[in-house]
């Protein structure tokens with residue numbers, strides 16, 4: 141069959157011949173059996189990605205073909221325990237019946253109409269979010285960066301409208317991560333992400349995370365020019381660094397003293413990841429606004445900016461998103477939120493997180509020469525290797541991937557554990573056994 145010839149590779153030249161040929165190939169593909177399509181597209185996918193997709197990602201040489209719960213299978217059938225979950229995204233795991241039913245049902249009815257119309261699923265998800273948080277209002281978008289962009293605009297609108305402050309400064313933390321758009325990469329306090337993209341967006345400066353003196357210095361420098369502070373409750377990409385209560389209470393106090401707004405970036409740690417519904421609950425502070433993405437849709441793209449009534453300053457036409465809050469992504473968000481808000485669900489997140497860190501602490505006791513620190517809350521954990529250990533996060537992860545355990549780096553020396561929030565006690569035991577084997581085998585290679 142011509143179509144199968146194409147998917148198996150012979151059709152690439154045909155694709156180049158023109159639009160009509162492409163259409164012909166794709167329509168023939170439709171009649172191929174699901175199994176042959178799956179196998180053929182997996183084998184073709186790597187080559188097509190290399191040829192046609194921009195080279196912005198350093199990828200592992202692995203093609204994941206299927207998943208179930210906390211397990212993934214590559215195109216050779218090799219099984220992996222997934223302790224990455226799409227970088228803290230697949231909260232309910234892979235092929236979740238709950239998420240699947242919600243999305244399939246919504247897709248078969250209506251998935252997108254635009255925000256020109258009322259979207260009941262958007263209202264329902266906003267209600268769940270508001271009833272389970274300190275927020276009063278929600279704006280929906282599609283990603284973490286977009287949610288943080290909305291937050292930056294919100295800070296500027298608030299300062300402009302309430303204080304006539306048009307050239308204010310937003311403080312963020314060094315080693316933070318807030319996204320890759322121009323404003324959010326400026327907000328990101330890591331120069332490695334900003335290189336080549338100058339000039340950065342004006343109106344940002346950085347303080348040391350968890351450092352009250354650094355915060356004090358910024359307040360002395362800028363005073364009431366500061367219009368807001370954006371912080372992660374636990375820095376994820378920056379090395380799994382949980383916030384400290386004292387620091388965040390000082391931040392809250394400073395903000396209140398000059399009517400600046402505190403925005404928490406909950407993109408990585410919100411929606412139950414820390415064992416509490418919101419990361420900032422670990423810190424005893426109430427933000428004026430916070431941002432979500434990743435776990436909110438369990439892997440279906442959705443982002444959100446939530447704010448209290450005080451910060452609810454956007455008017456019609458001042459912010460928008462074509463896809464934001466469509467019925468499909470909100471159906472996914474509702475399914476996730478209904479699951480994650482169950483106290484037993486969050487209890488499991490706490491217990492599995494403690495289980496991971498207990499095992500890591502034992503590893504540290506056994507190998508004090510290797511392990512510098514164990515950090516984390518709930519199901520975001522990091523193990524930091526000492527600079528002179530000879531262990532880099534990339535080396536460790538390469539070995540653990542070969543051993544069937546997927547992990548993700550958080551900087552050069554920190555290995556991050558981010559399993560789906562549904563992970564079981566047995567799966568954590570298996571993962572930690574594998575991780576200990578990995579450390580043992582790296583030591584043997586030295």
Ligand SMILES: Cc1ncc(COP(=O)(O)O)c(C=O)c1O
Pocket residue numbers: 227282283284285286288317318319320372376377405406407408409433434
């Ligand atoms: C804390 C935080 N904020 C924002 C982002 C950006 O999210 P997205 O990649 O969905 O734009 C990330 C992504 O890793 C993140 O961890």
